[in-house]
Amino acid sequence: MTEVFGKGHHLHLIDGSAFIFRAYHALPPLTRRSDGLPIGAVAGFCNMLWKYLQDGKGSDQPTHAAVIFDHSSKTFRNDIYPLYKANRPEAPEDLRPQFPLTREATRAFNIACIETEGYEADDIIAALSCKARDAGGRVTIISSDKDLMQLVGNGVGMLDPIKGKDIGPDEVREKFGVGPERVVDVQALAGDAVDNVPGAPGIGIKTAAQLIQEYGDLETLLERASEIKQPKRRQTLIDNAEQIRISKRLVQLDCDTPLEYGLETLELRDPDADALIEFLNRMEFRTLTTRVADRYGAEAPAVVAEKPASASVAFELPPIARSHYVIIRDEATLAEWVAEIAAKGVVAVDTETTGLDEMVADLVGVSLCTGPGRAAYLPLGHVSEGAVGDLFGGPVAAEGQMPMERALAMLKPVLEDPAVLKIGQNIKYDCKILARLGLNVAPIEDTMLMSYALNAGDHNHGMDELAERYLGHVCVSIKELIGSGKAQIGFAQVPVEKAAEYAAEDAEVTWRLWHHFRPRLGRERVATAYETLERPMVPVLAQMEMAGIRIDADHLRRMSSAFSQKMAALEEEIHGLAGGPFNVGSPKQLGEILFDRMGLQGGKQGKTGAYSTGADVLEDLAAEGHDLPARVLDWRGISKLKSTYTDALPLHVNPETGRVHTSYSITGAQTGRLASTDPNLQNIPVRTDEGRRIREAFVAGTGMRIVSLDYSQIELRILAHVASIPALKQAFRDGIDIHAMTASQMFGVPVEGMDPMVRRRAKAINFGVIYGISGFGLARNLRIPRAEAQAFIDTYFERFPEIRAYMDRTVAEAKQDGFVRTLFGRRIKTPGINQNGPAAGGARRAAINAPIQGAAADIIRRAMIRMPEAIRDLPAKMLLQVHDELVFEVEEGAVDALIAAAKGVMENAAEPAVKLDVPLIVDAGIGANWAEAH
Template sequence: MSKPILLLVDGSSFLYRAFHAMPDLRGPQGQATGAVHGMVAMMKKLRDDIGAEHAACIFDAKGPTFRDEWYPEYKAQRAPMPDALREQIDPIHEVVKLLGWPVLVVPGIEADDAIGTLCRVGAAAGHQVIVATGDKDMAQLVNADVSLINTMAKPPERLDEAGVLEKFGVPPDRIIDYLTLMGDTVDNVPGVEKVGPKTAAKWIAEHGSLDGVIANADKIKGVAGENLRKALDWLPMGRKLVTVVCDCDLAGHVPGWPALEELALKPVDETGLKDFYSRNGFKTWLRELSGETPAASAPKAAPQQTGDLFADASAPASSAIDKHYDTVLDWATFDQWLARINAAPLTGLDTETDSLDPMRASIVGISFSDQVGEAAYIPLRHAGPDAPAQLPLEEVLARLKPWLEDESKAKLGQNIKYDTHVFANHGVNVQGYRHDTMLQSYVLEAHKTHGLEALADRHLGRHGLSYEDLCGKGVHQIPFAQVDVAKASEYSCEDSEMCLGVHERLYPAIEAEAGLKYVYEQIEMPASKLLMRIERNGVLIDGAKLQAQSHELAQRLVKIEQEAYEIAGQPFNMGSPKQIGEILFNKLGLPVVKKTATGAPSTDEEVLDKLAEDYPLPAKILEYRGLAKLKSTYTDKLPLQVNPETGRVHTNYSQAVAVTGRLASTDPNLQNIPIRTAEGRRVREAFVAPAGHHIVSADYSQIELRLMAHISEDPGLLKAFGEGIDVHKATASEVFGTPVADVSSEQRRYAKTINFGLIYGMGAFGLATSLGIETKAAKDYIDRYFARFAGVKRYMDETKARAAELGYVETLFGRRITLPEIKGGNGPRKAGAERQAVNAPMQGTAADLIKLAMVAVQKALDESGKKTRIIMQVHDELVFEVPDAELDWIKAEVPRLMAGVASLKVPLLAEVGVGSNWDEAH
């Protein structure tokens, strides 16, 4: 006979998860309801999925606990609960009780300790105890009678004793030792510095326990051993803090304690729930209680739920999808599917490849879907003893090519730029891509993740196979070509078919908002197509020049190293924070600016910058670090990243990364080459033009200040830009009360720092630090600035207020930038969100403008038959490789085209430079 189940829910863990996963939903009276909605969804699902007779939902109580008495710094660094969550605590307690759950809140102890105590008592009373939590600390409670379930994991995770050992590398009875060694940054419990999960598990396996590790501390070598020995005095307190107490007195909180009969799950209070759902605007659940069948609702502009426990009522569950997938192994089936996709109004298309490098990837298989639930996979290069005979790759591509290159045959994909590259590698120029679900998600919900697996989970409630399910992980991962064809077919068919399903959910939401529709259709989709061309164009690199620079940098580093040794009076490892700390603070006695979490003096860049103002050695260390990074990241690495087939470097531009719309460059990153140092600028000298060509750089001048003038409508800024006055001199004139003609270079420098600092939300302290002046003087400058540029101050105040009301800001073109912390955050997080609210409309609009500009310029190049190629996009700059015969046209037309993509209250100005390399073009 099976044991009765006692289900314990870590309510505090659940409510934070619900708050952060859900958007800022509001009830009929304007009250916050997002976390409430999430908790209802999770608690309903838990009750349905787990047949428990007894249960409790346990929340933390207000006020300190006994751990605060043991260690006053306990949880000291944890941010306060956001106001928007705090106001939902009472409604959450109310609705959980209405759903039939006993609710437990015990002052003076944490929810973890109440759960631990209930586990002990419940197991002793003959229950099988299940704890629903996402907290790794709870793994210490697992035994033959207690297991954990994490419904927040994907897929949901169940941990028994074997599961704990597999996940953490230690058994449940050693989790306390494991946690003690690692520490807990969330709770401000130090561990052993730089000891993570692998090292902690390894030490425990080698020495049996924490006590064994401590006993052998003198035998553990390396930096980790040194750090362990430093932490020995602390470890007993650390162990005490991370141990869940399992013998708390719950009398007065659990009726009949220590008996658990009063924790029986109760019937749902339907009358109370109807009233609650009505008060909070939960219409779908209200209809369910009333016996109505919920109608399928249209997708919402702001997606409302995340994760399997937040599936929208109108999203079909995975089991509701009747899937029919074909594996195409003969020409008859191929012809049937070719006819289907030729007739389809929109076809989902996906490739499986042998590489993540889009310029070098080759096709292993192709899948199509012409409707949700229906898809086909054509395996083309699967190998292995069990692989079936497959259609020939070249002939399949030849037969597909007319459809692939037909602009009138509408296609859909997930990250279509990658697939377009892959087909291009095989000589196929795909046309007709109408939609990209990754970009749809990016436009609708830029602050969330945009992988297809996450999108299907979030919007369809579906969980497909993962790449790791098929290929494994790490060193044991196999190439996709070795995956069993049947599994590969299911995986690829899911991708193309779920892509259609996600599109059907997201695109109507985009169409419903004119601004979002413009950003998606006129900015992001055309930019994606063009970025693929720019990536394929690549940029020519002078490898010999970079090698020479590497050699010079190596000599400089040796010289700086020797100079540092002389200042220190001894040699030391310039890459060792520990040795640097010993030299700076122990030997030289420099002041400690701040400390690490373990109490050691910090030697991070911020600290060294501060110390370098007064001491020579920190300045030498900073110089060394900068040059060493330049050498390793660029002068050494760039020549190795040249594609042997093209002789060029091909970066990857990621669109769906920055919430403001800015592109991110990777492999290699061409946007972060330092330009403030002569050595950094010299790296750009290696980006060269081939014979008969020049490099042309075109960038927007002071774009964000011009956008500030346009958006704020400040008369002073409008006048400066309208009359072509140097805006920094104009600002200096106003702030310092000096005629423009008499503004000194120092005053202009101050004004420039003020102009750009205020755009990025810099306060008096930040400005004082940047200018090297007293905070009071910086505040006076800011006050004077706002007194003379009142429109800027008004814009900032109004923008913060509007962002706090809506939860987002928008660019001039309608791109929406969500600010999750503007309502829910507190202290520094909310202040950061307010700074972002001020800057994001300008930075986002600048990102929109450069994308519109490059699309407009490429269109003009194509229409006029020019051979000029765009080879890079870096922030507000476009870089071209121009045949000498087209230089005059480029110098005249590109600034005109870039200035003409938008009509502002101030002129847009694009400046052009020409050179034999990228540095000369500036």
């Protein structure tokens, strides 16, 4: 007999609608193999439910549970306010057929599934919460929805499933500035743009909370609105009182929502294993089917659905089983694996290390995979857990490991064998780790770069995400092994048996991803881009990064000291302008001073109630003649240079090499541009005195010189070619100042004796058009009225109609294909190009710019790939790539030879793949440091 719900019972209410949308956006648009039915959201939803059932809440387990769904978009609130949620777009077309499947999934997991016509899921959650609380039980709402926070307290709590964080009354006060009992009043005043709740114009969360705190509740506030001293706020409340009351009815959850279920029917029970396995098998979720079968001791049925011809070969493979992995502890076993690798001619390789910096990290182990289910881990640097150390105080090596020197000697022939293909996921890291130990790994393939070639612009390319998207497999989390926070340990401290499951899985996942991506490269016409622009970059960048560049740490320390003094002087000036001291680095305090104390116009409050004080806001205020925001911009600029460069760069000096070694991400930007990290050497300002002084700290070694070679206006040259603009092409051929020529064409003024300001405007338009600049953006850049800026752009398109034609053509192709291509075959996805609303403009601008910026990135990549061979016999090294610039270090006597060789490579990098209609020009500079050379 079912027990009546009451004291001692604990009800979990899961926000099912939020789970669905989170799953939909977190996973790719997967389809069922047998019939093409969209199932991505269903797959994610099922994984969430399974994780929920397995993890629970420790000793705080629920006794009852239900998943709550929205029934439809129209509810009783639309009768109160017809525009309620009017701004929300329709659910994506491929998501709609998945809604009923998520309900079916909930029932298959044997969890109550509840929805009520005319009411939102939040109302059902409110009604169940109130009913359970009144019955003496406890409630946990599993959701991060702020609207549900009005229910918190008196036995009702929330759990944010994304952050794993409990939400109680204190957390509600932190977010809204009031307790849960007054959340509705604050929301009624602040409104909600997402749900189209009007609220009171100009009043944000912070102001709303202050008003409610002062007057006690919303109705009292509205009745006493005439007492408010601030005229604008007083009038807003008086004029919009009825609208505010309507808003409160919209945000107030309905605890009287009719319920068809008694609480006792929500008792949590184990799933019926057969029913759950049948549903998962029908959905063709192989990995989860296997997990459920293993959990309940049942047999997982085979997926017998026919595979369409276009489906991925990855799904032909058996599921990943970590129990099959081998731990290589002796020479005989390693010799067997080396022989197998040589015989098969292909192996997936992954290294485990003591850290993320491959220039200082130590090798802990190597994992290998030669096929599905055939993976091994070779531990080399693990230490015994709780070991007290040897006679010299060092850690004690864990038992069952080969000597590293001997193991690497056995691996060296096969890892360097040109007949054996080595596959890795971000293999540049592994190549550098092994290169420091004397192993030159080649030839290589990289699954991260394959994914990038296929899916640039679509999603990220990390292993865990790729495994879930394309293999339906969830990898062991590194946090499961090493923990986090103060309790975190190094990988060397992880027991070998646990490390083997994690490491060998990485190798097997890499092998499977390669098996999945390799055939797609040709089918989807990106093989050439991968083979000529992605894969060859790995050894080039590894060599550059390992070379590093010298810095003058004393110079940087002197700059830091000078920056500190300058910041102190600016702070004193700022405090004087503000009428008193405050934390200049606090956006919140700055906003209050600018817009409350000083009463400047243009203040905009965000959801937290704080004013926006971003660079664009301060630049607008400074342009109006206000000194305080101008000085704050100066302070911020100096502060950023100090913290990012003059303070930080000396800390990045490698103690062994005495140099700074940046790391380049090949997949850092969807257009093909490289991204520099740890430290980022690509964003040092080049046009400011401070930026040039920082570049002075990058110095050549003794007897060496720094040489900088930089493409001149490469993106404008590509635009002239792809848009086929006769005037621009001829100007580039003739070596004419392109910005002066543009100004002459637009404004009808002669090139000779041109006003520099006129040329500056033409330059801003030339570069702005490449990025799809708007009249508003150009007006901000040039500090001119918006109408004047728009007139400039209109004139530009009149003079160069080919550019407009190129833009229209490119956008049309992007809308049709879902991607654009560069001149060299790089494919860049254009998500959102067919959507409406504010995001559409950004997607359109990105589509227009991608072929141009992407082609420029491709050209410098092609140059970099050819460069090592071109300068092989010179005493020179390529050290840095900064957008359109390459930086070298060369012996003084070979400077001219280097410039001749490198310029030749760079200026002819497009050929023979593409014959440009305009010449590529490279400018060269020489100096004792980077600033002198550039």
